[in-house]
Amino acid sequence: MGSTAATLKEFYDALYARFGPQYWWPGDTPFEVMVGAILTQNTNWKNVEKAIGNIRKAGLLDPVALRSIDVGRLAELVRPAGYYNIKAARLMSLLRMLVDDFGGDMDALFEGSVAVLRERLLSVHGVGPETADSIILYAARKPTFVVDAYTCRMACRHNLILEDAAYDEVKAVFEENLPLDANLFNEYHALIVRLGKEFCRKTPVCAGCPLESHPHELQA
């Protein structure tokens, strides 16, 4: 059996060969990506698209404009994404930092090292590790590995991590065994999500899985 680095490269190659480029993140601007990162928390992307569509139709897909509205109105706009009261508050927290501390300038927010930016994002109420990493990778386009439920499921089933591994442990497995490359991390995470949607459901149905040549540790 090969090293973790070799396994991760092998998996990436198999996923890319099977699915091809995923063109993530689905969003036109860094700001839209950031909004989507909050709205997609534990939520199907289709519902997020409706919510972002509402914001766009209202002419509010802009940091300063969105920052200025009432949080209750924001909640109505993002209603299709679910958890709308919570998400409106979280989004507004992020908007307050972006607009009040950085003049609504995404480039200013993103300035500096990944570590500094990550701490900055994590300090916002409602931004956890996955949301922060999604914003760093897909909006700021800086190298940080995004870990989500699919990543944990896949890594666990292929014995790369223990089932109860913490977020930062899972993240470290990928970052320490792959080149530190934003484009690679972008595609890898997107491919894992694609894999998860088609194969690594909570109920493991892995026939035809592109990684099936590798031993699975299936669990209920």
Added chain:
DNA sequence: GACCAGGCACATC
């Protein structure tokens, strides 16, 4: 009608 979806904060022990 259950089950699930690209989390996070908070309460309780």
Added chain:
DNA sequence: GATGTGCATGGT
């Protein structure tokens, strides 16, 4: 520090 719970819409 581990474990459980609330938050909520829309698709399968």
